[in-house]
Amino acid sequence: MDSLNREIDLYPMLPPTVNDFEEFKEITKSQSAELNRIRIHLIGIFKDRFVLDATEHGVRRW
Structure with a gap:
C-alpha cells in the first residue's frame, strides 16, 4: 500500500x-x-472493502 501514498505532481510531466x-x-x-x-x-473506498481497514462509514455500509 506504500505506493498508494505517493503524492501526484503534474509539473514534472510538462x-x-x-x-x-x-x-x-x-x-x-x-x-x-x-x-x-x-x-x-x-x-x-478501497479500504472500506476490508474489515480491518474500514472506516466508520464502511462498517455502517457493511
Missing part, C-alpha cells in the same frame, strides 16, 4: 517548452491538488 510559464505552473498545481483529493477518496 514539456520543457512550457516550464517557464507561470500560468502552467499554477494550472498543474491546482490539477495536482484535485487529483490528490480524488486519490485519497478512492483509497478510502
